[in-house]
Amino acid sequence: MNKNNDELFINNGLKKILDEKIVSFHMPGHKCGKIYDRLKYTEMLEGLYKTDTTEIPGTDNLHSPEDIIKESILKAEKVFESGKTYYLINGSTCGIEAAIMATCNPGEKLILSRDSHQSAVNACILGDIVPIYVKSEIDKYTNIQRGNSFEDVKKAIDENEDTKVLFLTYPTYYGITFELEKIISYAHDKEMVVVIDEAHGAHLGLSEKLPKTALECGADIVIQSTHKTLPAFTQSSMMHISKEALKSGRVDTDRIEKMLKMTETSSPSYILMQSLEIAVDIYEKYGKELMEELINNINEFKIKIEEINEYTNKTKIKNVDFFKIHNEKDLTKIFISSLEVGLTGYEFEEILRKEHNIQVELSNYSGALMIATIGNEKEDFEKLENALIEIYIKSLEEGRKKIEPVDYPYELIPQMALTPREAFYSRKKKNVKIEESIGKICGENIVPYPPGVCMIAAGEIIPQEIMDYLKYCKKEGMEITGVKDSRFEYIQIID
Numbered sequence: 001m002n003k004n005n006d007e008l009f010i011n012n013g014l015k016k017i018l019d020e021k022i023v024s025f026h027m028p029g030h031k032c033g034k035i036y037d038r039l040k041y042t043e044m045l046e047g048l049y050k051t052d053t054t055e056i057p058g059t060d061n062l063h064s065p066e067d068i069i070k071e072s073i074l075k076a077e078k079v080f081e082s083g084k085t086y087y088l089i090n091g092s093t094c095g096i097e098a099a100i101m102a103t104c105n106p107g108e109k110l111i112l113s114r115d116s117h118q119s120a121v122n123a124c125i126l127g128d129i130v131p132i133y134v135k136s137e138i139d140k141y142t143n144i145q146r147g148n149s150f151e152d153v154k155k156a157i158d159e160n161e162d163t164k165v166l167f168l169t170y171p172t173y174y175g176i177t178f179e180l181e182k183i184i185s186y187a188h189d190k191e192m193v194v195v196i197d198e199a200h201g202a203h204l205g206l207s208e209k210l211p212k213t214a215l216e217c218g219a220d221i222v223i224q225s226t227h228k229t230l231p232a233f234t235q236s237s238m239m240h241i242s243k244e245a246l247k248s249g250r251v252d253t254d255r256i257e258k259m260l261k262m263t264e265t266s267s268p269s270y271i272l273m274q275s276l277e278i279a280v281d282i283y284e285k286y287g288k289e290l291m292e293e294l295i296n297n298i299n300e301f302k303i304k305i306e307e308i309n310e311y312t313n314k315t316k317i318k319n320v321d322f323f324k325i326h327n328e329k330d331l332t333k334i335f336i337s338s339l340e341v342g343l344t345g346y347e348f349e350e351i352l353r354k355e356h357n358i359q360v361e362l363s364n365y366s367g368a369l370m371i372a373t374i375g376n377e378k379e380d381f382e383k384l385e386n387a388l389i390e391i392y393i394k395s396l397e398e399g400r401k402k403i404e405p406v407d408y409p410y411e412l413i414p415q416m417a418l419t420p421r422e423a424f425y426s427r428k429k430k431n432v433k434i435e436e437s438i439g440k441i442c443g444e445n446i447v448p449y450p451p452g453v454c455m456i457a458a459g460e461i462i463p464q465e466i467m468d469y470l471k472y473c474k475k476e477g478m479e480i481t482g483v484k485d486s487r488f489e490y491i492q493i494i495d
């Protein structure tokens, strides 16, 4: 019997949060397990700790499935309409690394979007691959990523004809999609392999009202974080190879499998595999119906916010406007801009959590992103609506004024002086004050988190404009990862 629980720090901390019954607009997609309760998967999940096991007779092997894991994956292939699917238990991170290193040889180039997740840059370090970045469009007002234009990707392909692989993120973290079909068709004409990071889009196939999936757009390899937008446990992800890529031999699955063995643990968690299987089951049996319900709830929420907007405009309460909702393409991603009510996104996130028990996915200077999934219910949106009204009234009482957005220097992709691998292994690194780093070669990846996208990668020349932006946002509450000095006073450079 466990007599004293005082030193079970993680367990106690998580239990406390569970007891708070927060409204979840963040990952994972099962929303604190609520969807499992609602759909009565509870009995199966309650005994989960007892089915945590390893490779013994009867449990099969994730790295060469032939039995129960194979059967489960075959069902996933049918449901997601792929040619071949892999269950990933180290998140999309390991899938992205494996896909890039399996398709690019050392010394080769990879065309990738500047908004790529850090795992893509890490794959360049590990695989000695040279990144050719394509700028990602940024919304000036909200600072959210809008993906890549056909023209920009085409230009990068035309200028780098020896490149064999294209890697893009679709949809963006904020649910924005772009002309992926047209881009893929152009890349295929040039005989390139197209790898898509669909970490935020595992749910897209659940409704015609949502954008097409990356597989439907013709992608060859697609990596999805099932845990982010569907009901699966954190770290549970999937990689899909398209039927066409398999048939044409454009993707070498043998190399993919070898790379997955290198990027994943040799003791894969059965708990995570079970959770992936349950996500597939929910997707198939209840997914479409629940997605329809979710989209209705989101639309009703948007209509109510619009009505309040109209009312506040009519009554000329003019020192602040009401919140603005940015919700397009992937309707399940709701970005709420808070500058109108005189709050930065960082302040807005804090108030929502501390005063209204609502947790968002992330905030930036302009506002906060809510991730809604089929695990959310109508009452979650009602609570959000009430919170927005209360925050708005308080802003009026406090006499707050609208805030201007900050200028995100997105057009600027720093010049590469060293490849990511050369920079990583350099022995000539030293710490200097941020002010003294301008124009020097960066020695570490500077990654505002979330969304985990590199603003300056190791090996790139540090531009003044990006540093000014980062310093300003850091002061306002942005978290910067990848750097040794988390206070962001010193930075590593390469001498």
Ligand SMILES: Cc1ncc(COP(=O)(O)O)c(C=O)c1O
Binding pocket: 090, 091, 092, 093, 094, 116, 117, 119, 169, 173, 197, 199, 200, 225, 235, 237, 451, 452
């Ligand atoms: C665009 C994007 N790709 C990939 C990843 C990595 O996914 P995972 O957490 O499943 O490893 C993330 C994580 O946030 C992401 O935002």
